[in-house]
Amino acid sequence: MPARLKDIAAELDLSVTTVSRALAGYSDVSPQTRARVLATAKAMGYVPDATARRLQKQRANVIGFIVPTFGPRFSDPFFSELLAGIGNEAARRSYDVLISTVAPGPAETDTYRRFIMSRSVDGMIVVRTRSDDARIALMLENEFPFVSFGRSANYSDFPWVDTDGMAGIRAAVDHLVSLGHRNIGYLRGPQELMFSVLRWQAFVRAMAENNLEINPEWIFHGDLSQGGGRTAANQLLDLSNRPSALLVGNDLMAMGAMTAVQQRNLVVGQDLSIIGFDDIGPAEHTHPPLTTIRQPIYYIATQVTSMLIQLLEDETLQQPQQLLTPELVLRGSTGPAPAIPDLT
Amino acid sequence: MPARLKDIAAELDLSVTTVSRALAGYSDVSPQTRARVLATAKAMGYVPDATARRLQKQRANVIGFIVPTFGPRFSDPFFSELLAGIGNEAARRSYDVLISTVAPGPAETDTYRRFIMSRSVDGMIVVRTRSDDARIALMLENEFPFVSFGRSANYSDFPWVDTDGMAGIRAAVDHLVSLGHRNIGYLRGPQELMFSVLRWQAFVRAMAENNLEINPEWIFHGDLSQGGGRTAANQLLDLSNRPSALLVGNDLMAMGAMTAVQQRNLVVGQDLSIIGFDDIGPAEHTHPPLTTIRQPIYYIATQVTSMLIQLLEDETLQQPQQLLTPELVLRGSTGPAPAIPDLT
DNA sequence: CTTGACATCCAAAACGTTTTGGGCTAGAAT
DNA sequence: ATTCTAGCCCAAAACGTTTTGGATGTCAAG
The missing domain is CATH 1.10.260.40 (lambda repressor-like DNA-binding domains)
Incomplete structure (x- = not known):
């Protein structure tokens, strides 16, 4: 006792x-x-006794984070890095983090509602925002404090931190073009995820700016996992006329795509150039190392957490919406486009 | 309101x-x-109101999990899978999970003490056990409920689930021997981690059983990260007489080692056979896919959580200590030993 | 008509803390 | 001798729930 x-x-x-x-x-x-x-x-x-103190103070000193696990077994380095950032920053400011894991859907909203209405947490952190995001709707309508990693299409007036996917994708396309690539494919993430659609729109625009046409045959969809990337890349490699470069919606899929290429004894960066997005830890350890658009996941996680705690302590945010410019990290998975047979 | x-x-x-x-x-x-x-x-x-109910019931319906983050930025798929298992099982039984992140050391013990003495959680889950584990000592001495993933050298009477590293390593060594390898190196994890020393001991024994000598030049140390694996493998590759196979303490280091091999334009599974341990998600997506000793991380996580909840609900555990036999998953990173120059 | 038995409801206490609104004493000021 | 002030301390209320131990009313059995 x-x-x-x-x-x-x-x-x-x-x-x-x-x-x-x-x-x-x-x-x-x-x-x-x-x-x-x-x-x-x-x-x-x-x-x-934390419970007694919480009851009296009407304040938990706890922030909530609900991990949107896709499928029972999931291992995405993106989330470990995110969690480390949230956890470390929260610990630094003496907050605890209450976690639940639930797949997107109605059960997810219920979990948010429970966290909020049971007053278990003082505020929430939201990640992987959706275009039409029920979680954000719920919290806005209950005036519950939250900060998100990512924007949403349907709501604009809430605090978030995000990476400027537009700028990132444009830099990637420009880089490929400068290497001589004109036939560029794109591997999209799930349509309902906000960052996925933003990156896709950016791709469409960047291609247009470079006067390149988008070949519908070279557009693929994946579930953000390595397996998904591999499957999509295999479809691409089965094509009789392939693109010389592939832009991929996230690193994990890009890594899967690399594997698919190598399994056919083709060389990444030569037969097919690949660019990912995120720069997760493993990206620099692939062979060849992955060229990717870097967003500082750990930093964003601490930032989002810090903003939420500021909100909870009644400080006003001097900058409630932060758009970070990502950096194109050139590594080995991109190379010059193969010479094109002269048709003249 | x-x-x-x-x-x-x-x-x-x-x-x-x-x-x-x-x-x-x-x-x-x-x-x-x-x-x-x-x-x-x-x-x-x-x-x-969860707080009021907790105060009255003297029970939080919350389990604690303190992530031993090594270094500020860390992204280990091992932990995302672990967290998914803990989170999903806890959610299924209507428990919440309170998380903190802290590097091993005195601050870590303080965090445990705070979780326990402030009655924020009903029980704890411990992972990455150490030979002499202050966390386990603390909880045993306070009679605080916990279940761990992994054993400890100094204490034996507490509930845990673990993988039989001995059996796994033996299977791996036997497999290498059957492929003709006689020169086998080993890349160890940190000495203070229990699973690391158990696996190392298993290696020593398995080599002896096969009448193979351990060459001290072929024993390396790493920090379980990809970078650590790469560094160690580079040391190995700098040697004038190299082993033909390398057994590695965990998958992440094994993946780093593969990268090092490939950067020298050598072929994994041919010039050097590599076997990892864990079978984390990415292991089957490397090129070549990683031969590894599989421990069911997600299953163990759910199991540990389930056991803890049983303890909390006053059910007795029919089997408080579970040793799971791992499975050697043969993939592409191992191959026959190169022919040895005939010295007769 | 009384007594039980049952069905239905509720006031008060309790959980452990912080906050509110004093109370008491000693010494200084009047 | 009285009032005021500081300095130090504390009883009671409050946070929102569950549990305890009745209270009240009705209806059937005696």
């Missing part, structure tokens, strides 16, 4: 009130008394 | 007690009243 306030009070023949106020450092406790309280509290290993 | 019990009571002109008992399904409230209560509770979107 951990020691409680009343145990300390009994030990020192003081009231619970005085012990509480001594520990909180109020000035209406004599220095001697305070010293005695501090000493025995330490000796008894006293740690306040 | 979410609706509270007293709001429902006021609405229906009932006492808070009756409303509470109606919702809890006690038989001393009339069916009509109960129906009315249920209806308005639903209409008002009532969700019980």
Whole structure:
């Protein structure tokens, strides 16, 4: 049984009130008394009961994070990095993080509702925003504090941090063009994810700006997983006329695509140039290392967490919406386009 | 403001007690009243205040999980899979998961102490156990419920689930031997991690059983990361007399080692056979796919969580210590040993 | 008519903390 | 001698729920 306030009070023949106020450092406790309280509290290993304190303060000092797990087994380095950022920043500011995992859908909204209405958490962090995002709708309508990693199509007035996919994709396309590529394919992520559609739109625009046509045969869809990337790349490689470069919606799929290429004894960066998006940890350790559009996941995670805590502590955000410019990281998975047979 | 019990009571002109008992399904409230209560509770979107309930019940329905993050940025698929398992199983049994991230060390023990003494969680899940594990010592001495993924050298009487590293390593060595390898190196993980020393001991024994000598030049150390694996493999490749096969303490390092081999234009599975340990998601997507010793991380995570919840609900564990036999998954990173120059 | 038995409801206590609104004493000022 | 002020302390209320231990009313059995 951990020691409680009343145990300390009994030990020192003081009231619970005085012990509480001594520990909180109020000035209406004599220095001697305070010293005695501090000493025995330490000796008894006293740690306040978090639940009781929460009930009284009407504040949990906990932020919620619901991981949208796609499928039961999922291992996405994106999320470990995210979690490390959220966890470290929260710990630094003495907040705890309450987690649940649930697949997108109605059950997900229920979990959000439960977190909010049961007052288990003071605020939420949202990731992988959707174009029409029920989670954001729910929280806006309940005026519940949250910050998201990513924007949404249907709502605009809420705090978020995001990467400028447009700029990133444009840099990638420009880079491919400068390498001589004109036949560029694109591997899209799920349509309902906001970042997926933004990146796709960026691709369409960047191609147009370079006066390149988009060949519908070279557009593929994947589920953001390595397996999905591999499947899509195999479809591409089965084509009789292939593109010379493939832009991929995220790194994990790009890595899967690389595997598919190599399994046919083709060379990534030569027979097919591949560019990913994210720069997750493993990206620099593939062979060849993956050229990718880097978004600072860990930094964004700390940033989002920090913003949420600021909101909770009634500070106003000087910049509630932050659009970060990503950086194209040139590595080995891209190379010059193969010479085109001269048709003249 | 979410609706509270007293709001429902006021609405229906009932006492808070009756409303509470109606919702809890006690038989001393009339069916009509109960129906009315249920209806308005639903209409008002009532969700019980978790904090108040916890205080009264002296039970949080929360399990704690402290992620031992090594370094600020870390992305280990091992942990995402672990988290998915813990999260999904906890959600299934209506428990929440409270998370913190902290690097191993004294601050880590403080975090455990805080979780325990503040009664924020009912029990803890421990992973990456150490030979002499301060976390386990702390919880045993406070009789705090926990279940761990992994054993410990200094304590034996606590509930855990673990993979039989011994059996796994032996299978791997036997497999290499059957392929003709006699010169086998080993890349160890950190010495303080229990699974690391168990696997190393297993290697020593398995080599002896096959009458093979261990060449100290072929023993390396790494930090379980891809970068660590790459560095170690580079040391190996710099050697004038190299082993023909390398057994690696975990998949992430094995993947790093593969990259190092490929960067020298050598072929994994031919010039150097590599075997990992874990079978994390990406392992089957490398090129060549990684031969590895599979431990079912997701399953173990659900199992550990389930056991903890059983403990918390006063059920006795029929099998408090589970040693799972891993499976050697043969893929492309291993191949026959190169022919040895005949010295006779 | 009384007594039980049953059905239905509720006031009050409890969980452990913080906050509110004083109370008491000693010494200084009037 | 009285009032005021500081300094120190504490009882009680409050947070929202569940549990405890009745209270009240009705109806059937005696």
